[in-house]
Amino acid sequence: MGLLAWLAGHLQAQRGMLLPWVPVCYGIGIAIYFAQPVEPSREFLWALAGAGLICAAIAQILRGSATAILLTGATFICAGVPMAGWRAHDVAAPVLGWRYYGPVEGRVVAIDRSASDAVRLTLDRLRMGKIPTARTPERVRISLHGDAAGSITPMPGQRIMTTAHVSPPGGPVEPGGFDFQRHSWFLKLGGVGYTRVPIVQAGPPDISGWRMRVFTMRMAVSHFVRDILPGDIGGFAAAVTSGDRSGMGQAALEDLRASNLAHLLAISGLHMGLLTGFVFAVLRFGLVLVPGVALHWPVRAIAAAGALVAGAGYLALSGGNVSTERAFIMAAVALGAVMLNRRAISLRSVAIAAMIVLSLRPEAMLGPGFQMSFAATAGLVAVFNALRDAPWRLPRWVQPVSAVVISSAVAGLATAPFSAAHFNAVSHYGLFANVLSVPVMGALVVPAAVLAACLAPIGLAAPALWVMGWGLEWILFVAQTTANFPGARSFVVGPSAWVLPCLTLGLVVIILWQGRLRWIGVGPVAAALMLWSVQERPAVLISDTGGLVGVMTAEGRALSRARGSGFVATNWLENDGDGGDQAAAHARWAAEWPAEEGSRAARAALAGVPLWHVTGKKAAAAAPDCTAGILVSNQPVPRQSPDCALFDPDRLKSTGAVALYLVPGGQLVVRTARDVAGERLWSQWPDAAPRHAAVRALQYVRISPTKRP
Known part of the structure; x- marks a missing residue:
């Protein structure tokens, strides 16, 4: 009884900070689903959902007790398993079962570049020779090589035809490695391949559906930006404004990765925060200048609503990947709190964002984007909350510089183990590069991008894009210079399957638990790092x-x-x-x-x-x-x-x-x-x-x- 009383006392002490544990329990359930050696049956998933409802009902009866807290955690664990299973069954689509060579006809729904720097097209509404419709994949992805590369300029919705080699998505390149079959399943990607045969247009473009119209708009913005800004600068600008990375060369991408600046390329929390913050500040300052409005209207709420609309537009324009979704949800929660006169940034808002993302895409939890994004956000919120409550304050003139240094250091440290685990590399001068680049992104690139968007309807976007290009040119210069430093990057052995879960558990306890017991989390972190350091590679x-x-x-x-x-x-x-x-x-x-x-x-x-x-x-x-x-x-x-x-x-x-x-x-x-x-x-x-x-x-x-x- 003494142990139970001790546990109950500590659980009761966590009241007020229990919400951030909800996505943790939910994520555990999702992880249980993906860790199974065989596909759970539908009956098993329904049984777990029922068990979750029973736990929720008992927790409601025992509301206020430590048992109710534990049962609530069990409820979300039970909910995570069937939610992931439902998503896996919902995206089910035919997958090729053999290597195919023959005619491929389909509609262009995505354009990007492969690791070999080849243009890559994702096609839907497919026709593949004599393959029956019921066995034809919903989507295939084809890289353009040889004569195919310059035969046509692919456009959104364009119906094309070629002769291609298409294979089923491959499994892990080694046991325990990245499972491309699983990744492709959730993308409804039933085949991948390449063609060296010239591509021909097989019919008029079809941009029906809101997704295709957004994709068309994104590519139009990308082409517009790249027509004004040359080379990698234009490709960088297109990636920041529309999420289209197809214009970036491999050398520039490698420099950004080596200098730990690749996060500036992906539309994530930094970009969404800078954009909504800039729009909020401009609207609020502009409204305050009007005396009648400033005295009688809720200026902060109006500015927050305008920033929210701008963030939603940016989300649509970017293509809506996981990092951008998470960033928008975080911004929406923060701006909603401003409208309701509540604290804008807290671990609760991070938890709400995580729950929404995991409910929409449970599989995202396994990817580096989700892990690094939420690790950085949770770390930044926890550290700045601690600094806000600290008894000392830095001089006001030092605070902007210290904020950049601290945020870069915290985000770098929080994401470093996940980046190293997924990409097997560690950047040693990332803090230096970020301190020189992030202020330029916030003070020059994002405001210029917003100004260009405002001036584009009247044909005056070019000067603003030139200013944006100056900032991006500086960032690429910093990336190239940093990447060329001796020992700029070192490589690490890939961890075993238990390392990241153990590490994550320890970090979650350190950040979320209230009281001295939080330092128990150091144990799992140390154990994970020790396991990683003695990792055995196959002979x-x-x-x-x-x-x-x-x-x-x-x-x-x-x-x-x-x-x-x-x-x-x-x-x-x-x-x-x-x-x-x-x-x-x-x-x-x-x-x-x-x-x-x-x-x-x-x-x-x-x-x-x-x-x-x-x-x-x-x-x-x-x-x-x-x-x-x-x-x-x-x-x-x-x-x-x-x-x-x-x-x-x-x-x-x-x-x-x-x-x-x-x-x-x-x-x-x-x-x-x-x-x-x-x-x-x-x-x-x-x-x-x-x-x-x-x-x-x-x-x-x-x-x-x-x-x-």
């Missing part, structure tokens, strides 16, 4: 097509090929914390295991187990006898000895990418992408009778030189 990685093999050596991961499977190679090296490229990684292979004369196979060895990698039909036909070894091929190979561990396309199609771990005793342990990803709605595993899902996620298959897995 061998095999791509899901058999086109690439990576073996860990003392010098880093050695890759079997210098070219091909570039996306896979880049991700493997980044997850290793390796800043090198594929060619350098292949040089390690060549130095460690020189090619045998006359052999078509790349040979390596690990713990006494020989490994061969063959690519192409001729090499597969002449594959060596891999008795008591491992053979990887991207083509079917002749029947091998039962003692050969064979990873060919037929097997890899069922397993996905494969990781081999070296364990004491000289044995290798196999872990596949299927083991980790499980059997979900978005999974495309071929066989109908997989191993039992309850044990598959933890099961390891051992390879020895005399036993086939």
